[in-house]
Amino acid sequence: MDNFCITDDQKIFFDDQGYLLFEDVISNEEIILLKKKLNNTYDKLKINNKNIYSGELGVNEKLILNLHNKDKSFIKLLTNETILPMIEYGIQKGSYKNKEKYIVSQFTGRDPNVNVPEQQLHVDSRFPGAPFPLSIIALWMLDDFNKNTGATRLVPGSHLFPEYPKDGHKYKEEIQINAKAGSVLIYNAGLWHGGGKKLKDLSRWGIIITYSRWFLKQAFDMTKNTSDEIYQTLTEKEKELFGFSSVPPHDENVRAKTIISPENLPKSLK
Numbered sequence: 001m002d003n004f005c006i007t008d009d010q011k012i013f014f015d016d017q018g019y020l021l022f023e024d025v026i027s028n029e030e031i032i033l034l035k036k037k038l039n040n041t042y043d044k045l046k047i048n049n050k051n052i053y054s055g056e057l058g059v060n061e062k063l064i065l066n067l068h069n070k071d072k073s074f075i076k077l078l079t080n081e082t083i084l085p086m087i088e089y090g091i092q093k094g095s096y097k098n099k100e101k102y103i104v105s106q107f108t109g110r111d112p113n114v115n116v117p118e119q120q121l122h123v124d125s126r127f128p129g130a131p132f133p134l135s136i137i138a139l140w141m142l143d144d145f146n147k148n149t150g151a152t153r154l155v156p157g158s159h160l161f162p163e164y165p166k167d168g169h170k171y172k173e174e175i176q177i178n179a180k181a182g183s184v185l186i187y188n189a190g191l192w193h194g195g196g197k198k199l200k201d202l203s204r205w206g207i208i209i210t211y212s213r214w215f216l217k218q219a220f221d222m223t224k225n226t227s228d229e230i231y232q233t234l235t236e237k238e239k240e241l242f243g244f245s246s247v248p249p250h251d252e253n254v255r256a257k258t259i260i261s262p263e264n265l266p267k268s269l270k
């Protein structure tokens with residue numbers, strides 16, 4: 001994809017500040033539909049007593065992992081034409097000819113509980129101060145994000161700091177991103193950030209998509225947790241994003257390279 005949709009000013013802002021906000025990316029009708037699907041999915045998982053939230057973080061909240069195998073309609077967000085050029089600009093920067101492949105490493109829906117303390121500032125990249133983004137997060141806001149709903153806090157420019165934020169420290173440079181439903185916050189995974197405390201018991205659904213360089217591990221193996229039925233509906237680009245073109249071969253008898261070309265993508269998973 002050519003970067004025809006983003007301006008030099010947007011690139012400079014993202015490079016310097018580590019984030020960028022896009023407003024009015026989707027319509028009200030789309031927002032309502034996506035929220036309905038998230039709530040239905042959550043209710044279904046709850047009824048079936050599926051482990052929707054492992055509790056590893058000790059907090060019960062609405063969390064739906066691997067959205068692509070819950071409802072097919074979420075998948076189109078991955079290649080949204082407003083967002084993807086910016087993702088592509090950042091995630092390919094510094095790769096060979098700025099053209100290397102990238103994948104989706106996490107695809108999650110989340111609505112935090114009221115009054116849960118704000119998150120510790122952290123980096124998602126597990127590597128602070130990298131010269132180029134290792135991963136970029138697209139946070140789709142399906143409700144208004146503000147002080148009452150626990151909007152994301154971040155420290156602008158902190159993606160360039162070669163260190164982790166101090167535990168429990170309040171940085172005076174921290175800001176909270178207030179934005180209307182339908183906005184998308186893009187941020188470098190090396191940026192210091194954390195969820196805010198939700199002060200009122202209001203819906204605050206967000207869809208979190210993490211895009212990563214192709215050689216990083218996915219949070220879940222989408223090449224294994226995608227059904228053949230869904231696989232058959234995917235475009236080449238979506239298959240690439242799911243990681244199907246960068247599965248390491250079992251050994252050298254299979255092939256000698258990790259990356260495969262689109263024509264070598266599996267026709268079926270069966």
Ligand SMILES: [Fe+2]
Nearest residue numbers: 122123124193
């Ligand atoms: Fe995070």
